[in-house]
Amino acid sequence: MKYYRRLTIIGIFALGLAGCSSEEAKESVVPEEQEVETETEKVEVVEVEEESVQEDKAEMDTVYGALDIDSYKKESDMMYRDVDRNVLYLLADDQIFQAEVILDGDLGVNVDMDLPFLTGHAMDYMAEDASLIQTKSATEFVYESKQLGKKYDVLYASDTGNNVITRVIVSQHIE
DSSP: OHHHHHHHHHHHHHHHHHHHHHHHHHHHHHHHHHHHHHHHHHHHHHHHHHHHHHHTSOOTTSTTSOOOGGGSEEOSSSEEEETTTTEEEEEETTEEEEEEEEOOGGGOOOHHHHHHHHHHHHHTTSOTTOEEEEEOSSSEEEEEETTTTEEEEEEEEOSSSSSOOOEEEEEEOOO
16 A cells, blocks of 8 residues: 555656646747747748849840840840741840831731730730830830839831831830
């Protein structure tokens, strides 16, 4: 019987120690959880800052953006051609200064009937938020991207001498 009392006392004592150590363990776990949450918050803040920096840059292969020159045929030191899409790029200071889409004259594209088609081609080479801010003539327009803080000149040109549009030219705005 004395043996059982000793076991009981030892058992109670052991449970008491176990209880203390688990409370201590809980206390030590809480700061670790707080540290982890703090590190997670720091990572989230960094990711948001990186996203906002990227928003201020022009997209690849658009006017004001960079050109992946390895993907295109070099025409001269500053000109590269996308043979598949029939687009000619003019570079200045490692940025696309102008993108010129060459249209097939046999399509008979004209401004009066095909303005949405032409605008769609022009928008492919501008920032997504670009919007029309000035109409200079039936074939000349100025667009602006508030996101980039940049303007674009857009020209629908004819090489045939009539009103058939053969080129859509998007370039950096010149005042």
